[in-house]
Amino acid sequence: MKKLMMVISIALIILLINSCNGNPFMVNLFSGIDNYDLPDSFESAEDILNVPADDLLEALSDDDVDQGFIDDVVALLEGELDTPPAAATADDQEAALLLADVHLATTDADDTINNVNDLLVDAISDPETLDFDSPEGIMTDLFALDETLTDEQNESIVEAQLMAFLGAADALEYYGDTMLAGQDPSPEANAGETAATAMIAGMTSYLIGNAVVDSTANPVVPMTEEQAIAAIAASIVTGSDMPDMASDPDVDNAETTEDMFNAMLGNGLTEVVSDGFDLSAFEDMGA
Numbered sequence: 001m002k003k004l005m006m007v008i009s010i011a012l013i014i015l016l017i018n019s020c021n022g023n024p025f026m027v028n029l030f031s032g033i034d035n036y037d038l039p040d041s042f043e044s045a046e047d048i049l050n051v052p053a054d055d056l057l058e059a060l061s062d063d064d065v066d067q068g069f070i071d072d073v074v075a076l077l078e079g080e081l082d083t084p085p086a087a088a089t090a091d092d093q094e095a096a097l098l099l100a101d102v103h104l105a106t107t108d109a110d111d112t113i114n115n116v117n118d119l120l121v122d123a124i125s126d127p128e129t130l131d132f133d134s135p136e137g138i139m140t141d142l143f144a145l146d147e148t149l150t151d152e153q154n155e156s157i158v159e160a161q162l163m164a165f166l167g168a169a170d171a172l173e174y175y176g177d178t179m180l181a182g183q184d185p186s187p188e189a190n191a192g193e194t195a196a197t198a199m200i201a202g203m204t205s206y207l208i209g210n211a212v213v214d215s216t217a218n219p220v221v222p223m224t225e226e227q228a229i230a231a232i233a234a235s236i237v238t239g240s241d242m243p244d245m246a247s248d249p250d251v252d253n254a255e256t257t258e259d260m261f262n263a264m265l266g267n268g269l270t271e272v273v274s275d276g277f278d279l280s281a282f283e284d285m286g287a
Helices: 002-020 045-049 053-060 067-080 090-105 109-125 135-141 151-180 191-209 225-238 257-265 267-276 279-286
Strands: none
Touching: 045 067, 045 090, 053 090, 067 090, 090 109, 090 151, 090 191, 109 151, 109 191, 151 191, 151 225, 151 267, 191 225, 191 257, 191 267, 257 267, 257 279, 267 279
16 A cells, blocks of 8 residues: 555656646646537547547537437447557547547546646645545545535446546557557647546556455455445545555555556556656656
8 A cells, every 4th residue: 555655646746747837737628619519420430530529528528418429429439449559540549539538528527637736736835735645535635526416416426437537547548558559649649638637547447446345354355346436436425434455566566656657557558647757757756
C-alpha cells in the first residue's frame, strides 16, 4: 500500500506541475458552438469519425439521448480496436481516443476529471491540501455529488462514472499499444490531456481490479468488479471505508517511477502517460 500511495502522489504532483504550464482541464472538454443533431443511427465507425468530435460529444452528453444509441456508438468504435496495434491506422487511433471521451461524456465523468483542476489550484496555494497519507480521500474529493439526490442515487451516478473510467482505460490502453508497436502519436490527441485522463482512468482501474474482501485473510478473496465498484462508490458518497487492496509485489518492488506506472497501469497506459509527461524527472521520488 505504501508504494501505491507513492504512485498516486507522483501522479498528482505530475498533474500539479502540468497545471502550472497550462492545465488541460482549464477549458471545457466540449467547445462546440452550434448544436449538432444526432442521426437516428450510425452505420459505421467511419460515419462517427466524420462528425466533429466536440459536436458529437456534446450531443451524446444530453440526458435525453437514448442509452441504446450510446451503446451502438460504443460498439461501433470498439470494433475499430480489433485491428492489431502494429497494423492500426490513424482512424483506429482516433476511434480509441473518441471512445474514451464517449465513455466519459455520457456519464458526466468528464466533470469529475475537470475537478482535478480545482484540486490542483487549491494545492498550489496550500500543498497540505493533498493528503498523500490518504490517497483514497483525494480520489473521493474528485467526485462532485448532488446534495439534492439520495445517497442511493448518487452512488448509482458514481458507479456509472467508475465504469466509464474502466472503458476509457481500455480504449487508451489500445492507443498506447499502437505507439508501443511503432505507430506515431495521433495528431488528434492533446498529449497532456490524454495523459492525464489515462492516469486517472488507469488508477481507477487498478483500484477496482485489486480490491479484496479482506487483505488479512488467507487466502485473500478478490472482490468482483461489481462488488469493488459498489464499495468504492459507497465510500465516495457515504464516507464508508474504501475496500482493502491486495498486496502487489510488482508495485512494491518497482525500482523507478516508470516501473511503478508500468506495474500499476500496464504498458499501454504508461506509454500514453509518458507521451504527455516526462516520468524520468521523478525517478528520485520512486526510489
